[in-house]
Amino acid sequence: MLRWWLLVTLAESIGFLAPAAVGVAVALPHPELSLVSLGAAGVVEGAVLGFAQARVLKRRLPGLSVPGWTVRTAVAAPVAWLIGMSAGQYAEVWLAWPAAVQFLAGVAAALLLLCSLGLAQWPELRRHIPRSGWWIPGSAAAWCGGLAVFFAVAPPLWEAGQPPAVALGIGTGAGILMAATAALISGLVMARLLHVRPAGVPAGTAD
Template structure:
């Protein structure tokens, strides 16, 4: 029964996150195609981040078998946190960073905060004994999984066909989704399996 839950978790979470990331990737391609300015691109991708978060949370919620948090709270918190994560991730390229030794410190602190946004928001919704483990496990899963989003970079540039760029980032998003799902599955089983 427990292995059934793990398969269920990996399937639902992967589908939710992959679909959500596809929306964010499409928004990025749209921003490029429309040649949006930095501010407009930021707004579009932060909004797409909310869709990604909502899709992820919907997949997670569908996989849960017991002790489910309220769906609206889980989805809302995750969508808001994903928007914040996209905002934090895009700020350095949008507003620029000061040159100097503090740049590395800012990037490291910002990276840790970015990785913590979704796990902390979800932990606040869970509010039960033992749920605190969700934060470090999820942060570690995202740290590993987000590396997939850099994988297409060596294969694309400004002259790459749009369909190739979209396809590579959709595949990267799917790999990211499966990675997050697989790495969080053992803890999710202890929290949400019957």
């Protein structure tokens, strides 16, 4: 799945420019607008990513709906952004909860964030390959790896008072590394799913 890795890395790197730019231009100077602005930027990121993924898959799964996959991804991406941003935006609320409730809510939010894209894409994928349910944890693992790389790189380099161009450059560079990591892991998962697809499986086969 070299084609997947290259195109998905490129698409996510380009798509991530939207939330990166919005984060520097809007969310940082106006935190009260972060949820709305980054959620909207997430639609752009998801659309670019979903279109690239669908175009690659179309070569192996001719019946796959490119518009359907793209729209599903574009809808799911802002959901992930909203979940992630809400943790910081409403910290004073959830930090007042009992420790056990905080833990359970945190686990649930993390799982939903990581699984959001895979869950949204799965109904389309299950029409074409068996065992498609594995795409949900596989996609989650890909984004877990990608986000881990991003947060290992960007936050230590960001400093208060940095010029916006520097902050944007750091975020963009970390975003490219995130994209490459997520594309690699998701590509391996997708290659495995396509490899086990029996010859002659009809388009309506469900998991």
